[in-house]
Structure formats: structure tokens, C-alpha cells
Amino acid sequence: MASPILAAKLAVTLTDHRLWEKVIAVCIAAFLLSTALLGSCGAMTYTDLGFEVSELFSAQINEFNAIFESGERINDKLLYAIYAKLFAENDKLKGQIERLLDCFVTDDKLSPLSDSDAIFDKIEATFGLSVNAYMRTQIERLSTQMPSGYEDRAILLRNLNSEDGKTNIGLINFCMNALEAGSGYVYGAYGQDVTMSFLRQQQAMFRTDPSANLTDSEVNFIFETYSGKPSFDCIGLIKAYEWIDEDTGVIRYRSNGFQDIGANGMLESAEISGDIASIPEIPGLAVCMEGHIGVYIGNGEVIEAKGNHAGVVKTNLSEGGWTRWMQLPGITYLTDGTHPYGTKKVVLENGRIKEITTGVVSGKGDFQWPLPAPYGKDWITDTAGARWNPYTHMYENAHGAIDIGAPAMTPIYAAADGTVTLSTWHDSYGNFVKIDHGNGWATLYAHQTQRAAVVGQHVSAGDLIGYVGTTGDSTGNHLHFEIRYQENRLDPLQFFE
Incomplete structure (x- = not known):
């Protein structure tokens, strides 16, 4: 039984409305803060995991999507969310990529399932899981935070192989491939995919460098615009071609005999260079200004990794503010012959562009050759x-x-x-x-x-x-x-x- 003194104190406390209001306010604030922290941490964990597993699924997703008619695609955002929520932390379900993907397509595997409940139903039947209505709603909400449309990195390899090693034509085709892939710009990048973890890594690495421009708002913009796509900075676009293994597509830092130097250092090491007004019609020359570099592709056009908001773009040489041009050290500049040039072909004569023509090789009669030069x-x-x-x-x-x-x-x-x-x-x-x-x-x-x-x-x-x-x-x-x-x-x- 409580003592008379304790009972009296309790009575006073119960009648002090202002004290109770303070206690309640503190409790509510603590609850909201803990909820916000738990929610944000959970969302960040699952979302970052979704960005990472996008690469895990990319090859299989592309195989399925290539079969579908009319450009239909697997709902990859929902796939990443389901994996992050149900599979990633379940040791018994890890490594079930093919079975999980089968839940996203029709039984004949010729069309993707568009109805999310049908997908959840197949998952329940396949894995013996119970995914109730509340969980389905939570996963669909999580899917809105996931990346979408992961690019097949094989596109970066198109028209690169050459018996001459790393060439100016290979460089041009790599830049065209990066442009077609919708690549983004990230300071210090040389082909890494845009994920939130990679952006945070670069942000931490260059936190004292204002030229990196990796504030929280810029990081969020890059992620929302380019998530799942390759990324480069201006010199990284060139270094990625120099470092890429043309058989595997792996870009390995400082490989193939090429060092890691900046745009200004590359210009200083160039043996052949000149003022921009004297630039010859040689494809694959680098064009430079202080702290920035691009690749001249001919016909008065440049491909460059231009900045966070522009990404990899094609621009006009005359509008770029370029001051110098150079032949890139270590790159073989081809002098003659017909070579692939994106989806076209380029004819070189004495190293200069003689003509750029359509991609097919002429045939006889009613048929044309089905591949671009030089694949005759x-x-x-x-x-x-x-x-x-x-x-x-x-x-x-x-x-x-x-x-x-x-x-x-x-x-x-x-x-x-x-x-x-x-x-x-x-x-x-x-x-x-x-x-x-x-x-x-x-x-x-x-x-x-x-x-x-x-x-x-x-x-x-x-x-x-x-x-x-x-x-x-x-x-x-x-x-x-x-x-x-x-x-x-x-x-x-x-x-x-």
C-alpha cells in the first residue's frame, strides 16, 4: 500500500494539467521521431538494396524483354521491391532469381504480367509465401522508389573490336554507344552505373571539392534522372574506352596500359595538338578547354559528358568554347579504309573523313548486305x-x-x-x-x-x-x-x- 506522502504527491501530479500536457507532448514527439527514423532507415536500406540488385537481374530481364512483342517490359521496379522486401534477407530464398522472374511473366513466357496481384499470386504459389493485402500495398509503395529500365551494358561494346587495338574509330563508337544508352554525368565516374550507393560514395570522396557539385539536391537529381544507367565525367568517358575489356565489357581501372590522368594532364602529354581554329577533320580527336574535354566525331560535332543535368550529349563544335585539340596519347589513329560509325560507316582517306554514308554494304539485285561495314x-x-x-x-x-x-x-x-x-x-x-x-x-x-x-x-x-x-x-x-x-x-x- 502506498504511503500517505506518495499518495499526496501522486494526487498533485494528476491534477497538474500543464505537467501532463508537457509529458504527453514529449511522448508524442519521441514517438514521431522514432517512427520517422525507423521509416527513413528502412526505406533507405530497402531502396539502396533495390539499386544494387538491379544489376543482379539485368541480364535475365533483358533476355525476357527481347522475346516480348511490341516493346513490352517486365515490371522491374516491382521486381526489385519484392526482392528487397521478401528475398534479400531470407537465406532460403536467396539465389532464386530465375524462379522469381518466372512469376513476372505468363506461363508461356511470351508476355510480361501487368497485374501486380497476379504476380503476387504466382509468388505465393511458387514459394509458399503468404503476401497479404497490407504487405502488397507496402511493396507497391516501395517500388515507386526503385530504379527502372536498367540498360543492357552490351550496348557499350558495339563496334569496338579492332585488330589495331584502341583506335580513334573505337573511341567514337564508344562515345556514340554511351550517348545512345542515355548515360549520366557523375564527377569521377568512368562507366559505373548510377546507384544511390555509388553517388554517396562519390559525394563522400569529393566532399571538399566544389567542382564535383555533389550536394544532396544534385545527388537526388542525378539519381532520379539517370538511375541504372552508366555514368562518366568528361575525362572518364575517354578513360572508360581505354580501360574497357572489349570481350567482357569490364572496365578495369588503369588497365590496357593507360594511366589515370586528368584533362589538363592529357593535353600536356599529347605529342600532336593545336589551336581549335586549326582542327583537322580527323575523327576521334580530343577537344579541350581549361578543366574540360570532349571527343570530336567529325562533321562539326562533339560528344561530351557535360554535367549533372546534361549527362552525355552531342554538341556543336563551334558552340562549345573549346580552345585546343589533340591526338590522344596511346590511341591509334587509323588513316584509311571503311569503318563502322555508329549505325553508319565512315570512309577515311589520309586519316581525314572522306564521307559518312549509310550503314549497309551494297548487294546485288534486290538485296542489301544486312550488317554495317566492315562486317562484309x-x-x-x-x-x-x-x-x-x-x-x-x-x-x-x-x-x-x-x-x-x-x-x-x-x-x-x-x-x-x-x-x-x-x-x-x-x-x-x-x-x-x-x-x-x-x-x-x-x-x-x-x-x-x-x-x-x-x-x-x-x-x-x-x-x-x-x-x-x-x-x-x-x-x-x-x-x-x-x-x-x-x-x-x-x-x-x-x-x-
């Missing part, structure tokens, strides 16, 4: 007719096509005008496109990394329809190209000189 007949790895099949390790009577070797993501062009009748997946052909040219004629393009044509689309000769790959029964990157007449496969070489 010299690049054929297998002809039509009897052959030893490198995939099955058996002889076969008729190949019925030519195989043309080319790097992954080399563009594939329609060989003639026509209508796309098939754009799908086949266990042997992999990703392939078939075009009907009328009067019994058709062409087929197999083993693509990614298809760019859809069924019913009318295409003209030279239109982009996909990219070289090694899907299906394939032992390396190449295009399997068929010409058919009334469904009989003919030797395509008879149509080309």
Missing part, C-alpha cells in the same frame, strides 16, 4: 551447304544460311523492303526476325541479342531490325542470315558480288 564477306564464318556444325559437333547436309561474325550489339539491317512476319524466340534460332518481301521471297535474321522489329511492321532496305548476339544454338556472336524463296533456303552469297 570477309567476316563470314560459315557458308551455306554441307558443314561441320560447331554447336552439335556433327556434320549436316545443308546449313541453308551464311553466318557473319560481328561483335555483340552490332546493328542488323533489313536486306530489302518488306513486312515483318515473325519477331520472336526459337530454341535454335534464339531471338530472330523474319521479313516477307512478297512474291515468295523472305529473309531471316537469327541469334540476335535484342530485336528491334515487331510483327506487322513495314520496313525498308537498311532499316534497323535488331542487334547481333549469340542466343539460341550459337557458340559466339554472329548473324545467321537466310534468303528464302517459297520457303526453300538459298545460298545468300549468290545475291552478292
Whole structure:
């Protein structure tokens, strides 16, 4: 039983309304603060994890998306949120990427599921989990914070391989690839993907450097605009090409014999340079100003990693404020020949640009060569007719096509005008496109990394329809190209000189 003194103190306390108001206010503030901290920490943890696992899923997502018609895509934002919430901390469920991805597509795997409840239902059935309505709502809310549209990094490798090593043409194509990938700008970056953890790392590393411009608001802008995409700073765009392994796509710091030097240091080490007014029409020259550098691609145009808000852009040489040009140390400047130039080709004469033309190589009759220069007949790895099949390790009577070797993501062009009748997946052909040219004629393009044509689309000769790959029964990157007449496969070489 309480003492009389304690009872009296308690009575006074209970009747002191102002004291109770203070106590209640403190309790409410403590509750709100703890809730905010827990909520923000949880959101930050899950969201950062989502940014990191985007790379974990990217290859498989791209394989699925390449099969879907009409440009449909897996709901990757929901995928990352589900993985972060349900799988990342569950040791029994880790490593279940393929099974989880199957929950995001129809049973025949030809279309993505668009209804989130259908996805959750498949997850429950597949993994024996219970995802109630409240949890579903929380995960969908979390998905809004996730990155989307992770880019296939194979695009950075397109048209790079060269027997001459690192060249000015390879540099130009790398810059064009980075531009096409929608790459962002991050101070100190040389090809890293934009994730919040990478941005925070760069922010901490350059916290005393005002030129980095990595304030919290700028970091948030970069993330919201470029999350999941490659990033570069101005000199990093050049160094990434110098350091990239053209077989694997790995960019390894200070590799391939190239050191880490800044824009000003690179200009100082250049043996050939001059005032910008005297710049020759040589593709792949670097153009400079104090503290900034870009790559001249010819025809009065420059590709540069310009800043947080612009990212990697193509600009006019005359409007850039450039003061000097130089040949980059360690880069081989090709002097003659025809070379890939993005989706076109460039003809060099004495190192200068003679002409830039369309990407197809002229054929004979009604068909044009389906790959850009230099991937012509010299690049054929297998002809039509009897052959030893490198995939099955058996002889076969008729190949019925030519195989043309080319790097992954080399563009594939329609060989003639026509209508796309098939754009799908086949266990042997992999990703392939078939075009009907009328009067019994058709062409087929197999083993693509990614298809760019859809069924019913009318295409003209030279239109982009996909990219070289090694899907299906394939032992390396190449295009399997068929010409058919009334469904009989003919030797395509008879149509080309």
C-alpha cells in the first residue's frame, strides 16, 4: 500500500494539467521521431538494396524483354521491391532469381504480367509465401522508389573490336554507344552505373571539392534522372574506352596500359595538338578547354559528358568554347579504309573523313548486305551447304544460311523492303526476325541479342531490325542470315558480288 506522502504527491501530479500536457507532448514527439527514423532507415536500406540488385537481374530481364512483342517490359521496379522486401534477407530464398522472374511473366513466357496481384499470386504459389493485402500495398509503395529500365551494358561494346587495338574509330563508337544508352554525368565516374550507393560514395570522396557539385539536391537529381544507367565525367568517358575489356565489357581501372590522368594532364602529354581554329577533320580527336574535354566525331560535332543535368550529349563544335585539340596519347589513329560509325560507316582517306554514308554494304539485285561495314564477306564464318556444325559437333547436309561474325550489339539491317512476319524466340534460332518481301521471297535474321522489329511492321532496305548476339544454338556472336524463296533456303552469297 502506498504511503500517505506518495499518495499526496501522486494526487498533485494528476491534477497538474500543464505537467501532463508537457509529458504527453514529449511522448508524442519521441514517438514521431522514432517512427520517422525507423521509416527513413528502412526505406533507405530497402531502396539502396533495390539499386544494387538491379544489376543482379539485368541480364535475365533483358533476355525476357527481347522475346516480348511490341516493346513490352517486365515490371522491374516491382521486381526489385519484392526482392528487397521478401528475398534479400531470407537465406532460403536467396539465389532464386530465375524462379522469381518466372512469376513476372505468363506461363508461356511470351508476355510480361501487368497485374501486380497476379504476380503476387504466382509468388505465393511458387514459394509458399503468404503476401497479404497490407504487405502488397507496402511493396507497391516501395517500388515507386526503385530504379527502372536498367540498360543492357552490351550496348557499350558495339563496334569496338579492332585488330589495331584502341583506335580513334573505337573511341567514337564508344562515345556514340554511351550517348545512345542515355548515360549520366557523375564527377569521377568512368562507366559505373548510377546507384544511390555509388553517388554517396562519390559525394563522400569529393566532399571538399566544389567542382564535383555533389550536394544532396544534385545527388537526388542525378539519381532520379539517370538511375541504372552508366555514368562518366568528361575525362572518364575517354578513360572508360581505354580501360574497357572489349570481350567482357569490364572496365578495369588503369588497365590496357593507360594511366589515370586528368584533362589538363592529357593535353600536356599529347605529342600532336593545336589551336581549335586549326582542327583537322580527323575523327576521334580530343577537344579541350581549361578543366574540360570532349571527343570530336567529325562533321562539326562533339560528344561530351557535360554535367549533372546534361549527362552525355552531342554538341556543336563551334558552340562549345573549346580552345585546343589533340591526338590522344596511346590511341591509334587509323588513316584509311571503311569503318563502322555508329549505325553508319565512315570512309577515311589520309586519316581525314572522306564521307559518312549509310550503314549497309551494297548487294546485288534486290538485296542489301544486312550488317554495317566492315562486317562484309570477309567476316563470314560459315557458308551455306554441307558443314561441320560447331554447336552439335556433327556434320549436316545443308546449313541453308551464311553466318557473319560481328561483335555483340552490332546493328542488323533489313536486306530489302518488306513486312515483318515473325519477331520472336526459337530454341535454335534464339531471338530472330523474319521479313516477307512478297512474291515468295523472305529473309531471316537469327541469334540476335535484342530485336528491334515487331510483327506487322513495314520496313525498308537498311532499316534497323535488331542487334547481333549469340542466343539460341550459337557458340559466339554472329548473324545467321537466310534468303528464302517459297520457303526453300538459298545460298545468300549468290545475291552478292
